[in-house]
Amino acid sequence: MLDFMEYIQLSFAEATNWNRDNSYATLTATAHSLLDFSTPERLRVHLSSLSTPHFATSYTLGTVGLIDGSVSYLYSTVPFTETPSRSTLIPLRKLSPGYRQVNHPIPRDWNTVLDSVTSTSSHDDQQQPFLANKPTLLHATLHLPPPTTLNALFLRRISPTMQLTLAVCSTRGPPLSKSAPQASLLTQLSHDTGKYSNEYLFSTDNALFGWRGLWNFGLDPRSSKEPRLSLLSAGAEAYYSPVSSLIGMSTGLRFSTLAAATDVPASASTGANQSTPISSFPYTLTLTLTPLTGSLSTSYSLRASPNLAFSSRFGFNVYSWESEMVAGCELWRRSKREEDDGLEWARQKMRTWDPVPPPPSELPTTKPMDGEEEATDSVLKIRVDQSWNLRLLWEGRVKELLVSAGVGLGPSSFSSSSWTTASAGAGTQSSGPSYWRGVGVSVFYSS
Template sequence: MLDFMENVQNAFYEASHWNLDNSYGALNATARALLDFQTPKGLRLQISSLAAPNFATSYTLGTVGVVDGSVSYLYSSLPLTRELRTSSLELHHVIKGYRHLQNLRKPDEDWWWEVWHAGQRIDRRDTLLYGRIFLPQSRLEALYLRRLSPTRQLRISAVSDSNLNNGGTILTLLQNDTGKYSTEYMYSTDSALMGVRGLYNFGADPKAAPMAPITAPQIAEPVHGRFSAGAELYYGLLNKSGGLSTGLRFTTLPNHTGFPYTMTLTMNPLMGNLSSTYAVKAGPNLALCSRFDFNFYSYESELQLGCELWRRRRNTEVDWAVKKLRPDWKRPTTAPDDDVSGILKARVDQDWRIGLSWEGRIKELLFTLGASLDLKKREQIFRVVGIELQYSS
């Protein structure tokens, strides 16, 4: 489950019309959400607040061996309108699951962002500032995010920690998204790492305006899926080492009449790694996923299976009748998915290592209950057990 600050950052992306799914880094987002979910360790409590549409705070307290915690602050020049209170937020915004990719959106025109007053431009680019300090480790994380144009974004993240080389690291990303394709240019102070990656979407260009018919009007056949291809290349100037990977993805779009599904194939030719995933939304409340990894140098392989089940409350006929008869102005405000009582996630690999997670909402609290098991170790089957609680106002 996303924490409060991650949800706020996603609200900023949504308000500034930035597509998180249209990048090479998000190529395997569906498989990672269904197979690589984190199981909590020990007990962790988070209390957060959106004090104003532009300012948010969050406090975290955890007990994993020793008592630790963090304090974080966030400022956004763009007012955030998404509902962030735990009592009424939409669970789909904070729970990572099967991702339904939408049709590509045409980027905003540059002149849409212009604000003029008395003959002078007074508009400013939207900016997000985020800082978090971990106690008692005294580790500091910071994020600077700025929208440079409707198709360009600058992201600078930094970590200060005495345990890291040179006491910390800074990562800079210059991201471009035109809809049809996206590119990212990266530089990290760790080993002076430089990189570039991109994603290309086959099919119609969302920036191209539809042509007027010359004779009789023709109805274009709707597109039910999208095929994408991408690659990344990076090289460390200090350690004189680099890497290369490439990937393919096919996913169905909202107008697909059958079961939604996503297939990906990624390859790292230098390391010899090949990974294929298949995820399907088998029903309104059920998603299944599989991932097969193979190394054609060592001939080692790994298989993982996972599922996600959304459990919904069953309303009786009496409850249905009461809701129909009661006026809307008397009914308390509820979230769009208020009938969701919880989401169960499970994964298993070929070595019988199992991960379980139960996420949902109780009254005004979000909870995540998780466990990690190893069935081959009879003397200690349970490896990790934990629970996380979140409250935001």
């Protein structure tokens, strides 16, 4: 489950109209959310609040032998007046990432946006964020007890197509140590036009330079208004450090259906000729290749219904012949609507008996498959690999609290191979058979 500050940062991206799907970093985000979710390892309590529309705070307290925690603050020039902040109102699908419906790339032409902003400049200065006040976000988290670690984030939208991100990580040494704090700075400049995106990175740690790019095939969203049913994207990344002579690179493909491919038009019930959707279920296919290490990975994710999704991944290394097979699913439980009086079946019957069809404007429309607006009580996620390592995660509401509970079972702890990306026991090996790897609970409350 995402913490409160991550939720606010996602709300900032939505408020500033930034498409996070149009990036090579999120090429495998759907399979990652369904297969590489982490389970709590201990008891943790999160207390958060959106004090003002511009300012948020969060406090975390955890215990496992020793007590630790963190203090977080966030400030944004963009007000979050329409963002639900109470734990009883925040959509659970916003905090528990699952199957992600890839959005249509947003056209990001500076001249078009500039013309629309200039036309409203004489009416309201608040409607011209890129001229009067460029959206900016500041975030800092201090982890306690010593040795303390400070994480800071500076994010600024330079233009509708450009975004600058500065991330700082500083760790203080032991209390009796006189060494200076270890700090590193990561700079990222993102350029997103809708048709393609580029990201340029630099880290002071070993003077690492990096680049990531993603290209969307098919119709150009900047010059075509026709609806697209699917999206094929190709991307790559490369890194180089002149200090340590470190070189890294990877490439990948993604094919995903868009919302237009699964939504049934409302006018279809009136008997009008409509083309058949290419698929009744949203799905996403990915293929990634790391040439230097010889790793090849494919994934297939399918959303069978608004409340059920499946995903599988197969990985293979051409140098060592190591392989990986992982399968997982998520099952959402929807809550009953308070306004449901139990007579919906009678209303459906009355509609079928009515000889005069209602006008098209009053016909029911099919809701998008993303389901983010649906009220949900809980979600159950299951993940199993070829070694029968099982991971279970339950997340839901208990009164006014958001609770995340998980357990890991299996004959051995997760291996430290390159396939393991988010396991609690990565890098450890058990001395013998072990079927109980750990259980944890996290409790969230926000006001």
